[in-house]
Amino acid sequence: MKKLKVAVVGATGAVGEVMLAVLAERRFPATEVVALASERSAGNEVAFGDDELLVQDLAGFDPAGVDIALFSAGGSVSKEYAPRFAAAGAVVIDNSSAFRQDPDVPLVVAEVNPQALRQRPRGIIANPNCSTMQMMVALAPLHRAAGIERINVSTYQSVSGTGRRALEELGRQTAGLLNFHSAEPEVYPVQIAFNVIPHGGDFLDNGYTTEEMKLVWETRRILGDESIAVNATVVRVPVFYGHSEAVWIQTREPLGAARARELLRAAPGVEVVDEPVPGGYPTPVTHASGRDPVYVGRIREDLSQARALNLWIVADNIRKGAALNAVQLAELVAAEA
Numbered sequence: 001m002k003k004l005k006v007a008v009v010g011a012t013g014a015v016g017e018v019m020l021a022v023l024a025e026r027r028f029p030a031t032e033v034v035a036l037a038s039e040r041s042a043g044n045e046v047a048f049g050d051d052e053l054l055v056q057d058l059a060g061f062d063p064a065g066v067d068i069a070l071f072s073a074g075g076s077v078s079k080e081y082a083p084r085f086a087a088a089g090a091v092v093i094d095n096s097s098a099f100r101q102d103p104d105v106p107l108v109v110a111e112v113n114p115q116a117l118r119q120r121p122r123g124i125i126a127n128p129n130c131s132t133m134q135m136m137v138a139l140a141p142l143h144r145a146a147g148i149e150r151i152n153v154s155t156y157q158s159v160s161g162t163g164r165r166a167l168e169e170l171g172r173q174t175a176g177l178l179n180f181h182s183a184e185p186e187v188y189p190v191q192i193a194f195n196v197i198p199h200g201g202d203f204l205d206n207g208y209t210t211e212e213m214k215l216v217w218e219t220r221r222i223l224g225d226e227s228i229a230v231n232a233t234v235v236r237v238p239v240f241y242g243h244s245e246a247v248w249i250q251t252r253e254p255l256g257a258a259r260a261r262e263l264l265r266a267a268p269g270v271e272v273v274d275e276p277v278p279g280g281y282p283t284p285v286t287h288a289s290g291r292d293p294v295y296v297g298r299i300r301e302d303l304s305q306a307r308a309l310n311l312w313i314v315a316d317n318i319r320k321g322a323a324l325n326a327v328q329l330a331e332l333v334a335a336e337a
Contacts, residue, residue, distance in 0.1 A: 003031040004334055007066045007090070009081065010073030011035035011046050011055055014164050015095060018323035019070050024049030026327060029334055036061055037073070063088040067337070068330050071095060072322060086123030091333050093326045095127040097210075100218060102126070107221050109133055110328035111269040112140040117332060125329055130321025131155050131211070131234070131243055132218040137294040137320075138313045139249065141267040142260055143223055146307075147252035150229040153215060154246045157200060158239040158284060161317050162187060170238055193238050200234035209234060242284025243317040250308040257301050260309055264296050269320075273297045282314040289316055292324055 006028065010016040016037070023033060035046050035053040042057035058077070063069070063085040071078050072095040082092045082099070099105040099122075106116040107126045117125050128136065139148060159166040166187045173183035173193035183191045190197060200211030215232040237244075265272050271293040273282040282288065282295030294315040302308035315321055 003029050004067035004337065005032045005034070005065055006030045006330070007034040007036055007061075007063070007069040007085070009036045009058060009069060009071045009077070009085075010095075011053070012037045012041040012044065013072060014160060014167070014318055015072040015322045016070075017046060018318050019072060019326060020046060020048045020053070022319070022323050022327045023330075026331070028327065028330065034061075034066070063090055066090040068093065068333055070326050070330065072326070082124055083122070090123070091120070091330075092124040093127060093329050093333075094124055095322050095326055097129065097214065099124055099126045100128065100214070101221075107218060108325075108329055109136045109140075109222055110325055110332065111267070112136050113222055113224070114329075114332055117329060118336075125333075127322060127326050127329070128218045128222060129211070129214040130161055130315075130317040131157060131245065132215050132222070133321045133325060134243060134294045134313055134315035134317075135215070135245055135247060136219065136222050137267070137269045137315075138264065138296050138311065139219075139247070140223065141263045141270075142249065142251065142255060142309075143225075145253075145259070145263055146255040148223070148225075148228055148249050149252050149307075150231075150250040151219065152231045152248040154233045154235060155200075155211075155215075156196075156235050156237045156239070156244040156246075157211075158242050158317060159192060159236065160241050161200075161243065161321075162236070166192070167240060170240065174238070188236065192236065195238060197236040198233065200236055208232070239284050241290070241316055241318060242288040242314060243321065244284060245313040247311045247313055248302065248308060249311070250302075250305060252307070254307050255309065257299050257309060260299055260311075264299070269294055271295050272299070274299050281312060284314055284316075288314045290319065291316060292320055294320060 045052040075096040075098040078098040201209040212232040281297035298312035
């Protein structure tokens, strides 16, 4: 691979910090890594392997000479700055929702549709939503084998998906309640500690939320099949890191649980944890947090519908759901150079 200059935009955020860690761990072929954030964070330092990087102000940074820019600073920042970096010659890999529905921006999961990133007329590649990401890694091999006709998914999403303030809110509320204090919500509309909230994103006219519709739109786009029927319910749970999903699929051709396990065990990025004993299944804390794979368990045939399976899918939403995939895509871009 050619040695490249890499910029990480949003380097002080939860995802940006993990992007830097993954770049260092995987020894990405970079001549220089630049950490960028808002003026408020400029002048601070962030970890990059055994080194520290000085955070620079994004607004005053000249993108000329940057080969790859990893963005994780929110949709409004991406809309303003990603086209500027692309115009200056960088390939932008964006973790926000700003470009996911743009037909000129490929929406790519490294293990599922890496060929899609070759066509990027705007110079931008989009990372899917973290919940879609882990579901696609697990479902793509089943779709290729038997054709998925219908998906029902309920997600159990950790607070880290909302950002650092949500992590702090869960910690603060938990400590307060254990000390017999009240839990005042600031980030979420109601208390998150010791609670579950069936709400993610903004409500739409159809009664679903934006987080739920992302699972619909992005699944069809990544798998390249607009006929797949997808129904989603998003739930926020009092877990710090790691999203879980109860997924029901119906396939066009018979598949069966045993064959599904074989396909998943052979699939890149997947680890099957599926023993019918207590603890023989993946959870965010015991398996996913801080690790790369997408874990799949509770694989079983539906009792009420033909050609249908149930699965339990767990992954670290910050690591695999955002940072790792972005770096994997950057590696694919670097291999082109």
